[in-house]
Amino acid sequence: MMEPEREPRRWIVVVYLGLLALVIPWYWPADDMRHVFGLPLWVIVTLVALLLTSTFTAWVFLTSPEDDTGE
Amino acid sequence: MSNLLPFGIGAWTFIVLYVSSLLLVGWAGRAARREDTLQDFYLGGRGFGFAVLFLTLYATQYSGNTVFGVAGATYRLGFSWLIAVHYMLAIIVFYLAFAPKLYGVARQRGYVTPVDYLKDRYDSKHVSLLGSIVMIVALNNYLLAQLMAMGRALQGLAGPYGDVAYRYGVVGLALIMLIYGTLGGMRAIAWTDVMQGSVLMVGFLVLLVLLLNEFGPLAAATEQIAGSAEAFKVTRPEPRMLREWVSYIIVIGMGGALYPHAIQRIYAAKSRRALNLSLATMTFLPYLTALFAVIAGIYALAYVPGLEGAETDQALASLLRIIQEGSLVGYAVVVVIFSALLAALMSTADSAMLSISSMFTKDIYAVHLNPGADESRLTKIGKRCSWIVVGVLVVMAIILENQASLIDLIDRKFDLLVQLVPAFMLGIHMPFLRGGPVLAGLLTGLTIALGLAFGPFDFVVAGKVWGVHPGVYGLLANTAVAVVGSLLQKPDARHGV
Numbered sequence A: 001m002m003e004p005e006r007e008p009r010r011w012i013v014v015v016y017l018g019l020l021a022l023v024i025p026w027y028w029p030a031d032d033m034r035h036v037f038g039l040p041l042w043v044i045v046t047l048v049a050l051l052l053t054s055t056f057t058a059w060v061f062l063t064s065p066e067d068d069t070g071e
Numbered sequence B: 001m002s003n004l005l006p007f008g009i010g011a012w013t014f015i016v017l018y019v020s021s022l023l024l025v026g027w028a029g030r031a032a033r034r035e036d037t038l039q040d041f042y043l044g045g046r047g048f049g050f051a052v053l054f055l056t057l058y059a060t061q062y063s064g065n066t067v068f069g070v071a072g073a074t075y076r077l078g079f080s081w082l083i084a085v086h087y088m089l090a091i092i093v094f095y096l097a098f099a100p101k102l103y104g105v106a107r108q109r110g111y112v113t114p115v116d117y118l119k120d121r122y123d124s125k126h127v128s129l130l131g132s133i134v135m136i137v138a139l140n141n142y143l144l145a146q147l148m149a150m151g152r153a154l155q156g157l158a159g160p161y162g163d164v165a166y167r168y169g170v171v172g173l174a175l176i177m178l179i180y181g182t183l184g185g186m187r188a189i190a191w192t193d194v195m196q197g198s199v200l201m202v203g204f205l206v207l208l209v210l211l212l213n214e215f216g217p218l219a220a221a222t223e224q225i226a227g228s229a230e231a232f233k234v235t236r237p238e239p240r241m242l243r244e245w246v247s248y249i250i251v252i253g254m255g256g257a258l259y260p261h262a263i264q265r266i267y268a269a270k271s272r273r274a275l276n277l278s279l280a281t282m283t284f285l286p287y288l289t290a291l292f293a294v295i296a297g298i299y300a301l302a303y304v305p306g307l308e309g310a311e312t313d314q315a316l317a318s319l320l321r322i323i324q325e326g327s328l329v330g331y332a333v334v335v336v337i338f339s340a341l342l343a344a345l346m347s348t349a350d351s352a353m354l355s356i357s358s359m360f361t362k363d364i365y366a367v368h369l370n371p372g373a374d375e376s377r378l379t380k381i382g383k384r385c386s387w388i389v390v391g392v393l394v395v396m397a398i399i400l401e402n403q404a405s406l407i408d409l410i411d412r413k414f415d416l417l418v419q420l421v422p423a424f425m426l427g428i429h430m431p432f433l434r435g436g437p438v439l440a441g442l443l444t445g446l447t448i449a450l451g452l453a454f455g456p457f458d459f460v461v462a463g464k465v466w467g468v469h470p471g472v473y474g475l476l477a478n479t480a481v482a483v484v485g486s487l488l489q490k491p492d493a494r495h496g497v
Helices: A011-023 A041-062 B009-031 B038-046 B050-061 B064-096 B099-109 B114-122 B125-215 B218-226 B239-257 B260-267 B272-282 B290-303 B309-326 B328-369 B375-399 B406-426 B435-454 B470-488 B491-496
Strands: none
Touching: A011 A041, A011 B064, A041 B064, A041 B272, B009 B125, B009 B328, B038 B125, B038 B260, B038 B328, B038 B375, B050 B125, B050 B260, B050 B272, B050 B328, B064 B099, B064 B239, B064 B272, B064 B290, B064 B309, B064 B328, B099 B114, B099 B260, B099 B272, B114 B125, B114 B260, B114 B328, B114 B406, B114 B435, B125 B218, B125 B260, B125 B290, B125 B309, B125 B328, B125 B375, B125 B406, B125 B435, B218 B290, B239 B406, B239 B470, B260 B328, B290 B309, B309 B328, B328 B375, B406 B435, B406 B470, B435 B470
8 A cells, every 4th residue: 555755845835825815805895996907906906816826836836846756 | 509590501511520520539549549458548558748638638627617607607796706717726726735746656556547546545445435436426417517518509509499409419419429439538538639629729719809809898898887787796706705715716626626537637647747837837727718708707797688597607608699690700700619619518528428437447347346357348348338328418418408507517516526635635645544534534524515415404505504615514524534533543553554
């Protein structure tokens, strides 16, 4: 039976939690009607935060080890 | 697509040629077969480089639900349904939690199905069997939804003969999928995914250009909604919706990462570099697909008001009809988009079909029914299994015609799949997790998730408790039982198996 090994880079989880808090628009006032470029401001901020999440995720994948045998 | 104008002979010729070409690809997949083994049939010989792997992951992940369901949900909920962009991205983020590591282990140990990992990790027939059942049930649900959407896609194009077209659509497209899928296995399906993924990507890009051209900027559509009785659909989501947002990220993000057919694509990668590059690229695909579907839903909300209930899943089709009526170019482009929608449906359905077949054959038939069967025999059984499963689901799709909204169907499937998170995502990182507690956790989670989803409880509103999916409550209990139960086992038991 195989035994799993421990994975480093746990700080990544903290970054994701921060990005999650930024993407979900819980911090906007419920009656906020501000628009930027014709779109609700909260939509723009959420989309920017999503793009940051994508870019960070791509970076994590691309800086992961690439040998096919090790962990 | 029941709101589209019926297609003419030219459009049908294009679609028939496109769908027939999939059969040629299936035949080419068979010709490229290297050996008569499960690994070759179900994993394409583990030889997928970046281009094939990326496009097969893309075509498989983005289904008919992405196109029809997301546009429809946006029509009902407004910008709040940016949730869909987030959960499609979350799937890739959750791959980080286990995919690179699982790839290394799968390659070393020769896994073919996701359940091979469970067998190897927990050494428990019960965990493996329950894992197989959960995955097969969830995938059957998914495959059924795709088959019904295939029929519905053709239904609307046949004018007064819609019901007949629905049946012919389900049967005809399922038959084509079965032929190329059983001819060339994963290799054929991945190669057709390259075609289907490319058509899908072009289709989405064309869709955005068409929408902008026909209806003007998104800002104008937003202003239109803000000035209507639907103005609440552009404001920040209500607290209940914010809770749903988190819930969708957990249920679809984690559940989607555990799709058996997606896990098998991880196994099929040629190298870790190809896998990492494919997944890195996939992180940007939600903007090309889910976000475009959200934008389409916003345009529909602004310019095609008045759709209600299940009709809202026709929001995108209603927009396409306007474009179709506008000009000959618009008509031709809608044909291309329609082909892309068929591609999205078929590429997801064929992958689910192959995955069900592999799990039934390797994890159930070869373990419980005929342990002595050789690989050639198992491959034949797998092909027969595909025909039987799809045959039964085709009959169900015809019986259940127009029964449920697409989003309702996907919700329940993820409630099940997410219960496998401790076994896979935690199990690969926590050496102390043991089979007994993981099994108890899985049973607990499934009982809670299904009990809340289908029980007669007044506090379950729209399939959720306090805005949270039943699967999340199940997962919390499941994780607690698996982790605490493993920690409470005697050290000898924890390290001795």
